[in-house]
Amino acid sequence: MQSIRDLIFTTVQGNSLEVWLIAISAFLVMFVTLTLIRNRLGARLRALALKTENTLDDAVVEAFLKTKWIFMAYVAVWFGSQWLVLSASITEVLNGGLIFLLIIQAAIWGTIIIGELVKHFVRLQVEGESTQIATTTALTFVGKLVLWSLALLLLLENMNFDVSALVASLGVGGIAVALAAQNILGDLFASLSILFDKPFVVGDFIIVDDLPGTVEKVGLKTTRVRSLFGEQLVFSNNDLLSSRIKNYKRMEERRVVFTLGVTYQTRAEKLELIPDMVKKIIEEQDRVRFDRSHFKGYGDFALLFETVYWVTEPDYTVYMDIQQKINLALFRDFETKGIEFAYPTQTIHLSGRQQVPRAELAS
Numbered sequence: 001m002q003s004i005r006d007l008i009f010t011t012v013q014g015n016s017l018e019v020w021l022i023a024i025s026a027f028l029v030m031f032v033t034l035t036l037i038r039n040r041l042g043a044r045l046r047a048l049a050l051k052t053e054n055t056l057d058d059a060v061v062e063a064f065l066k067t068k069w070i071f072m073a074y075v076a077v078w079f080g081s082q083w084l085v086l087s088a089s090i091t092e093v094l095n096g097g098l099i100f101l102l103i104i105q106a107a108i109w110g111t112i113i114i115g116e117l118v119k120h121f122v123r124l125q126v127e128g129e130s131t132q133i134a135t136t137t138a139l140t141f142v143g144k145l146v147l148w149s150l151a152l153l154l155l156l157e158n159m160n161f162d163v164s165a166l167v168a169s170l171g172v173g174g175i176a177v178a179l180a181a182q183n184i185l186g187d188l189f190a191s192l193s194i195l196f197d198k199p200f201v202v203g204d205f206i207i208v209d210d211l212p213g214t215v216e217k218v219g220l221k222t223t224r225v226r227s228l229f230g231e232q233l234v235f236s237n238n239d240l241l242s243s244r245i246k247n248y249k250r251m252e253e254r255r256v257v258f259t260l261g262v263t264y265q266t267r268a269e270k271l272e273l274i275p276d277m278v279k280k281i282i283e284e285q286d287r288v289r290f291d292r293s294h295f296k297g298y299g300d301f302a303l304l305f306e307t308v309y310w311v312t313e314p315d316y317t318v319y320m321d322i323q324q325k326i327n328l329a330l331f332r333d334f335e336t337k338g339i340e341f342a343y344p345t346q347t348i349h350l351s352g353r354q355q356v357p358r359a360e361l362a363s
Helices: 002-008 017-050 056-065 069-081 088-125 129-158 163-180 182-197 237-242 268-283 316-337
Strands: 205-208 211-218 222-227 232-236 245-247 254-262 288-298 303-311 345-348 359-362
Touching: 017 056, 017 069, 056 088, 069 088, 088 129, 182 211, 182 222, 182 237, 211 232, 222 237, 232 237, 254 316, 268 288, 268 303, 268 316, 303 316
Parallel strands: none
Antiparallel strands: 205 211, 205 245, 211 222, 222 232, 254 303, 288 303, 345 359
């Protein structure tokens, strides 16, 4: 019995065996407690997070569940060491190791949260699976790069390195890289602007300057458009945003303006009938809202009438079908009323010794 008591009070590295047993017990209790907190509490928090519409809590819970066992084990070791009398150098190493692993674990948590938030945000903003993947990858990479760069600087500072010179060097190097890759970076940021601001999305029919087509893909550097003639048009994202873009997919109604001309020989009473004739024909069409029809002016060879109406559907084929019906109805009514459409003519007067009759030539 005396030998067991002596054994308990035997010192190992300046601490009795009894103290070592207490420290080991504290380590085991802390490790088991942290493991249970991560698994049991994490599972309950996940169930609660799934019931909310907020995405941040889902990301935080996922990061919490990914806490590394080596981090929990080291925290338990550090906790158990508090019962021991250790040298200053060992205590400094233990504290430094704890800070080191805490920074690494925090970076891992941040990486998971960034990835989950970026995926959710891109899923809400971006249409098209391939575009989602490319955008998510790019944004996640940038976020992780910034996060781990900050973690590296903190680790170096914790190891008593002078990071001010390193930060200055990185700043100069970053400026040099940015200048060398400014075109690529410009296209990348333009891509993000397109994806989040949405001047157009995949499937929209757009006209860039004078080039029409349907958007097929918005990439990190280029946007690809399928033209009406079948070929694929590839635009640099930065150049695309610098251009004038017409997005016909966003059109809710189509405003139509057309002009017709009648001959100068048309009598005044017939000219007065034309606006009402045009109005009646347009109002008889479906999916159309009449705006106005006026005797606009005197042309070189015709009396000009301008008409405006709205097609309540944006589809181009619908518009052309309606315009065709209007043109045919106008042609029939003008023929019935004896009103002639004008066509380009030129009158030439010849003078000389002999009388030359005036000739009217059609061109």
